[in-house]
Amino acid sequence: MGGTGVPGTGSSRQQDRGVRGGARASGAWPVSTYVAVALALLLLFTALGLGIAYQDNAQRARENATAELSNDAEVAAWTITQSVVSARAQVEAVAANPGAATVLDDPAGCLLPPPGASILSEARLSVVSRTGDVVCTSQPGGATDAAGLHAGSAWLGQTLGTATTQVLWGAQDPVTGGPAIVVARAFAPDDADGRAAAVLFLDVRAAAEDLASVLGLGPDAAVGIVDRATGQVVSASGPAAQALVGAVVDPSRTTGETSEPDGVGRLFASADVETAGWRVYRGVETATVVADARQTLSTFVLLGSLALLAIVVLGWLAQRRVARPLRALTGAVTGARTAGSAADARVDVTGPAELRQLAREFNALLDIRAGHEARLAHQATxxxxxxxxxxxxxxxxxxxxxxxxxxxxxxxxxxxxxxxxxxxxxxxxxxxxxxxxxxxxxxxxxxxxxxxxxxxxxxxxxxxxxxxxxxxxxxxxxxxxxxxxxxxxxxxxxxxxxxxxxxxxxxxxxxxxxxxxxxxxxxxxxxxxxxxxxxxxxxxxxxxxDASMQRRATRYLETEQALRRALTCDELVVHYQPLVDVASGRITGAEALVRWMHPTRGLVAPLEFVPVAEETGLIAAVGEAVLRGACAQAAQWRTDGHPLRISVNVSGAQLQDGTFVPLVADVLRATGLPADRLCLEVTESTLVRWATNGRESLDRLRATGVLLSIDDFGTGYSSLSYLQDLPMTELKIDRSFIARLARDARDLHLVEAVLGMARALGLTVVAEGVENADQHAILRGLGCDRAQGFLFAAPQTAAAFGRLLRDSDSRPDLEPTRA
CATH class of the missing domain: 3.30.70.270 (Reverse transcriptase/Diguanylate cyclase domain)
Structure with a gap:
């Protein structure tokens, strides 16, 4: 017996190259690549962190700015309200002053003191006659140029018609031509004809600038006054904001961020002026709010860049420190493997301590791998x-x-x-x-x-x-x-x-x-x-x-393949041989015998294909086809007036199949054939071999009323115990005993003994292979129940058997033939 060797070094080198190539393909990168990936991930996470930090700082700056803007807007709205309150007090004081009446008679040289206690710089205090003439004012020279200036003004008519102080928020100032807050009160001199009015004009257009000054705002901040009803900006602070005067904004927005109406991004907050239809807006450019956050971001980016540069340098140095010795080791290993034998693959244990340890571990792995390869090679063969x-x-x-x-x-x-x-x-x-x-x-x-x-x-x-x-x-x-x-x-x-x-x-x-x-x-x-x-x-x-064995094996395989096709192409047919009552000669039943009508080989003998079917497991399908066909035909003959009993052969494989008993019941139900009209024949050798495993199937079949017969009795092992233990109803004496019945006294005595034993056990006896009249006569004399053989008829098609049945109706018994 020869041994087996380890694989040659050539195949080892090919395997190693394949392993190294596969490792590279599967993502085994060099150290420099890992370092680069780590740096890239660090840069990515740093950028993400800076971005998140910037967004967080910017959001906090926006929130703080919005709170501050809201506070400023509240202060501005309160300031306007207080200015109006102060103006009311001044106007009422002028109207109540007795000296105001003399002004109407002699306005020359009249000059009122400037308005006080108001944060609004552009305020003008005047006394106006009922005809609209300015008879006295707080502005020098205003009286001489104000004849009929307010004639027909809405505010004058409304004021003269009531005794209370009037505050008009949307009046027109004829002097400035712009919107103004008008605070007026009528008074009536004792010697005057009619009434006059003391009035204070507060210039709205200058109000936003005054409010910005009061709040101490810088040039990038803005204060605006908006008419809530129309959304029109009536006043704005700062040179850039002046362009907003007259623009229309969404009055429903009271806080937030917008770029309306000039395209400059601003954060804003607002507050309503009490008792007025105005809203004060306080705004600041967004860029100003987030400037600190951007500065912080720039600082972090600079510091992060410096840190990243330091890490890159350190990583490069570390990569050189680690990767270069490893590449040298790998090169040495590769060179050793390509040099020749497996022993050359080992690495010299030299160099620094770390590399010497690595070389020792590598050599140990090579030894383990060599052992595994040797074992695998042995197991493979x-x-x-x-x-x-x-x-x-x-x-x-x-x-x-x-x-x-x-x-x-x-x-x-x-x-x-x-x-x-x-x-x-x-x-x-x-x-x-x-x-x-x-x-x-x-x-x-x-x-x-x-x-x-x-x-x-x-x-x-x-x-x-x-x-x-x-x-x-x-x-x-x-x-x-x-x-x-x-x-x-x-x-x-x-x-x-x-x-x-x-x-x-x-x-x-x-x-x-x-x-x-x-x-x-x-x-x-x-x-x-x-x-x-x-x-x-x-x-x-x-x-x-020898060649005949091969031909036989080929023939066997061809038969198996053809038999599988025959089952699907309905090439299997059933022939029927009559079972005759020995005493009367009448046909009492028929045995169903399978035949194969091959399309090219003609009629194939059962001995040629039945063993193949049994060995390949096809016998179950063949048996089912015969069972269904035979039961259907027997049911048809019963309908035609011939209640025959049909006998069907059963194999041991079918008895062991747990589906066989339900199959028989299903076939009987489908065909309408009574159970006692079906007899299932089991050979003696099958009973001896499968009696233990098939006993349950036999009992269940007999319980349904189906008859059970022992076929080829006398050719197998002794079956006497099975005759008593198994639920059999019939036995068929093998044709080998019937053939010598007239010539050999021993066969005669054996048949006589079988008949006596069967009668004692209550079994019906059928003699197989009856081919001449002498055999028939002896069986009749012995009291045999039924016979089957060519003396009566050969197996034939269902049509021919039907004609045989019709012919037998006209005769008292079946006339023996020599067929």
Whole structure:
């Protein structure tokens, strides 16, 4: 027996290159790449962090600015309200002053004091006559130029018509031409004709500037006054904000951020002026609010950039420190592997302490890997249980042996030396396994392999093919030498194996496949297996392969394939042979016999395809087809007035199938055939083999009313106990006894004994194979119940059998024929 070596260094180098290439493809990057990725991730997270920090700072700045703006707006609104209150007090004081009446008579040189206690700079106090003349004012020169200035003014008419102080928020100032807050009160001099009014004009357009000054705002801040009813800006502070005067904004927005109406982004807040239809807006440019946050961001970006630069430099230095020695080590390993043998792959333990430790660990890994590879190589070519080579190694050795150009031992000219393959199959191994269990069966296989190995010649190779089969590759072995080797193998197995409570004697069937001029490895293996199967089929110890075995195997395979097609193409037909009452000669039943009408081979004999069906498991499908067809035909004959009993053969595989009993019930229900009109025939050998496993099926079938018959009685093992234990209703005496009935007294006595035993057990007896009148007469004299055979009719189609039934109606009994 040959050993196996470790893989060559060439394949190792290819494997290493594949591993390294696969590692690179799967993402095993160099250290520099990892450093670069780490730096990129650091930069990304830093940028994200700065962005988040900036957004957070900017949001807080906006919130603080909005709160401050709201406070300023409230202060501005309160300031306007207080200015109006102050103006009311001044106007009422002028109106109540007795000296105001003299002004109406002599306005020359009249000058009122400027308004006081008001934060609004553009305020003007005047006394206006009922005709609209300014008779006195707080502005120098105003009296001489104000004749009829307020004639027809709405505020004047409204004021003169009431005795209370009037505040008009949306009046027009004729002096400035702009909007103003007018605070006026009428008074009536004692000697005057009619009434006059004291009035204070507060310039709205200048109010926003005054409010900005009061609030101490810078040039980038803005204060605006908006008419809530129209949304129009009536006053705004600052040079840039002056452009907003007259623009219309959304009056429903009281706080937030906007770029209306000039496109400049601003944060704003507002407050309503009490008792007025105005709203004061306080705003500031957004850029100003977030300037500090941006400055902070810039500072962080600068510091982060410096830190990142430092990290990059440190990472580069670290990469050089770590990666360069590793690359040197990798280069050394690669160079060692490409240099030659596996031993050269080891790395010299030199250099710094860290690299020396790495080299030692690397060499240790190489040793472990070499051990794993050796074990895997052995497992790939050897059987794990027995340690024998497996079929893969056998194919390799056989190919080398058959190659005359190689180092094998194929046929050598002038010597006639050949190789032969022997296939050794242990018999009844399933029974051994069932009895001993898997562990015991494994011990038997190990012992068998040791015994077979002990009788081999030097140079022969024993292989475990799998299961309980072995193969032997014999070198320089003729056919006669192969037979001698087979006999030695059989003798080695013959000694009892000490497993279990008692020794087990092993037998085997051996197939021998000698090399011929055009043998190929797979062909020799197949031929040895075929020869072993033939030896087992014939019940002999060994068989040498010949061409007829191959033809038979091919024929078997072709039959199996054709039978599968026949089941789908309805090529199977049922013929019927009558069962005749021996005493009266009348037809009482029929046996359904399957026939195969092959499209090219014609009628195929049952003996040719039924064994194939049983071995391949197709017998269940064949049996179902026959059962359905026979029951349907019997039901039809019953409808036609012929209540025959139909007999159908059943195999052991069907009895073991848990679906068979429901199938029978389903067929009877579908066809309408009574259960007592169906008789299922089971051969005696099947009963002996499957009685234990099939007993439940037999009991369930009999419980449905179906009749059960023992077929071919007398050809198998003794069945006397089964006649009493099993629920059988009929037995059929095999034709071999009936054939010699008239010539051999012993057969006559046997048949007579069977009939007596059957009567005692209440069984009906059917004689098979009745072919002449003498046999018929003897059976009648013995009191046999029924008979079947060519004397009465050959198996025939359903149509022919129907005609036979119609003919029998016109005769008292069935006339025997010689068909």
């Amino acid at each position: 050897h059987d794990r249980l027995t340690g024998l080579p497996n079929k893969d190694l056998l194919r390799e050795r056989l190919a080398r042996a058959l190659d005359p150009a190689g180092d094998g031992v194929g046929t050598r000219a002038g010597t006639g030396s050949r190789v032969s393959v022997l296939c050794v199959g242990i018999n009844r191994f399933q029974t051994i396994s069932d009895s001993l269990g898997h562990d015991g069966a494994d011990r038997v296989l190990v012992e068998a392999s040791a015994r077979l190995s002990s009788v081999l010649r030097p140079g022969d190779l024993l292989v475990r093919e799998g299961g309980h089969d072995f193969m032997v590759l014999g070198r320089d072995l003729t056919v006669d030498g192969a037979v001698v080797l087979a006999q030695r193998l059989l003798a080695a197995l013959a000694e009892p194996v000490g497993v279990g409570s008692a020794g087990i004697v092993l037998t085997a069937a051996i197939g021998i496949a000698p090399q011929d001029h055009d043998s190929a490895p797979e062909r020799l293996l197949r031929e040895a297996d075929t020869a072993m199967g033939r030896a087992r089929e014939l019940g002999i110890d060994w068989a040498v392969f």
